[in-house]
Amino acid sequence: MTTTATSRPEPGRPSVAVWKFASCDGCQLSLLDCEDELLALAGRVRFAHFPEMSRTSTGGPYDLSLVEGSVTTPADAARILEIRRLSRRVVTIGACATAGGIQGLRNFAAAGEYAAAVYARPEYLSTLDTSTPISDHIEVDGELHGCPVDRGQLLEVITAHLAGRRPVLSGSSVCQECKARGTVCLLVARGTACLGPVTRAGCGALCPSLDRACFGCFGPSDAPNVAALADRLVGDGHGRGELGRLLRTFNAGAGPFAAGSTALLGPDPEMGSPDHG
C-alpha cells in the first residue's frame, strides 16, 4: 500500500465529481479498482460528488467532472447541461459516454420498438428513442475510450486534467500494440475477423494475447479504414451479417463503426445473416 496521508483534503484541493448516466457502473468502478492509488488520490483531490463511494456530496462548481454513461432520457439531457455549467472541465469515460454504449443499438431500430419489446406498458417509460454520447449535448474537454476504460489511462487523465496538461494517450490501433507485443496475428495466420486494425490502442492488445480476435471494445482508432478491413474479411469468406454485428456492439454509435455496419447490413434493422465464422 502507498503511504501517502489521507487526512480530509482541505477545500483548496481540486474537486472531482463523478456522474452516472445510462451505464453499467464499470467505468467508475475502475476508479474504485485503483486499490493502490485510491487512498492517495483521495488525499490529493476532493471527491465532491461520487455517490457510488460516498454519502457526502457538495454542490459545484467542480474542477473536474468525470461522466460515465449515455443520454437516454429527457431528464438526463437537461442534467448534462447543468453539469457542464458547474464544471471547469468535463471528461467523458467509457464507450457509453463517448459513443452511446451497447444501449445505443436502439438508434438502429425503429422508434419505440425496444420499449415495446421489453415492457408491458411502454407508456410509463420516459425514455428517448436514442442513446447518445455526451458530446452530442455539450462540449467536452476530453474523452477516454474503452468498455471499460483502462485503469492506468483513467489515472493519467485525472492527473493530466488537474495539472492542466494534455493526457498522454495513443490514437494508434490495437494492431500496433499487438505487434509490439509479438503476438502471432490471428487475421494473417488464420483469417479470423479481428477488429484490431481499426480499434483504438489502450488495452495492450489483450484479446489477441488470449487467442481471441479483437471485438473493438475501445472503439475506432484515429482515421480507421473500416471499409478496407471489411472488404478484406468479406474476401476471406466472412459474412456481411457477422461483420456488421461485430461492429455493432459497445461502440456501435461511433462514426466509423456506425458507417461500416450500415454499409454491411444495409438499413435493415434485422441483424443480417446468421453466419458467425
Next chain:
Amino acid sequence: MADDVRSIAVEGMARVEGEGSLHVSVRDGAVADVSLDIFEPPRFFEALLRGRHFTEAPDITARICGICPVAYQTSACTALEAACGVTVDSRIQALRRLLYCGEWIQSHALHIYLLHAPDFLGCADAVELAERDRAGVARGLAIKRTGNELMTVVGGRSIHPVNVRVGGFWQAPTREAVAALAGPLDQARQDALATVAWVAGFDFPDVESDYRFVALHTGDCYPVESGRVVSRGLLDATAEEFSYRVVEEHVARSTALHARIDGELTYLTGPLARYALNSRLLPEVARRAAAEAGLEEVCRNPFRSIVVRAVELVFACDEALRLVEGYEPPDPPAAACSAPDTGSVGAGASEAPRGLLLHRYELDGRGMITTARIVPPTSQNQRAIEEDLRRVVTSSLSLDDPELTLRCEQAVRNHDPCISCAAHFLDLTVEER
C-alpha cells in the same frame, strides 16, 4: 389530518451500485408507505439481444453490470450450453468456478469495506473510515485487489473479462500464472478471517425477518456457478423449471417489476439465502469463523448480512485456493457448441455475489436469439427489501430523522442492491423528476 406525518426521502442513494431512491412515510405513528425506486434509465437488453448470434450473449450481457460481469457471463454460458445440449468437462467447470470466486472476492470486499461498513461506524465513506482505521481499509483494498488479480489471470481483465466464451474459455491460463495466485490468496484468506472478526463486533439493530430464502444448492459444495434452485418446502427446480415459477409483475403504482414465485410469494436471494440453505457445506475454516462470529446455521437479521458476506469471503478465498492447487488446464479450453437446427431453448442460473441470476434464451435454427429473459437478483429482492424497510422503520420510530434516514439507507444496503442490474428490467418512475 396530516398533523402527524413524517416522511423520509433519500433521492440518489449513495454507496449502492447504480441510481435509486427510497421513500418512507409514517402517518400517526405507523408506516404508511415504503418504496425503493429505481430511476436508472432502462437499457433494453432483452430487446437488443434479439437477432444476435448466441455466441455474442456473454459479452453483451456482461455490460449489464460492471460489478458482477462474470455472473452474467456464467449464467449466459450455462443457459446457452444447455440450449446446445453441451455439458462442459470438470476442468472447464473448475476454471469457471475459480474465475467466479475472484468476482465474489472483489465484490464482497468492495461491499463490506467501501459500501457497507461505513454505515456501522458512522462514516460518510471509506476515505473517512481510513482516517480512523487506515490499516483496516487497506486490508479490505488488499483483499479486493487479490480478487481482481485472480479475475485478470483467468479472465484477462477484472471488469468485463474477455477470456470467457460459450463452452468455456478462449485460452487456458498457464499453470505458472495460476500457481502464482496461491500466495496472495492465502493472505486474502487470513485477511478475510480478520474481516469476519472485525464486522462481528459491529452493533446490530435487533431485527429479524421471516424470509423465504431461495438459492442454488448442489448437495456437495457451497453454490457458486451452478446448482438446482431450492427453497425449503417450496422449490427444488432446474433453472428452466424455475423460469416458469418466477413471475415478474408489472406494478403500475410502483416503479418496479417485482419478481415473485408463482406470482405471489415474496422471496430473498443473496448471501443470507445461500447461507441458510448451504451453511453446512461451507469448508471447515469458514464454518469455524461463522461460529466464532456468533452465527448459527441460519441468519435472519438483515443487518448481520455483512457478517455472512464476510464468511462467504473466507469461503471464496479458501475455495479459490483449493481450485488453484488442483488446477489442470482444460484442453481444449472450450467445448464445441452449436445450436440445433430445429431451434432450441436453454436456461442457466448462477449465484451472483448479490443473489441468484437467471438467464433463459430461445434460439432459432440458425443459432440466432429470438427471445431473451434475464432475471437479476435485485428485482427478485426488491419486494423483500421494501418489507425490511417497513419492519425497520416500525421498530426504529424513536430515532430522529437523520438517524432514521441512515437506518433506512442501511436497511437497503444490507442487501447490496445492484440497481444498474435491476434497472434494465424495471420500469421507470412515472412522475417527472
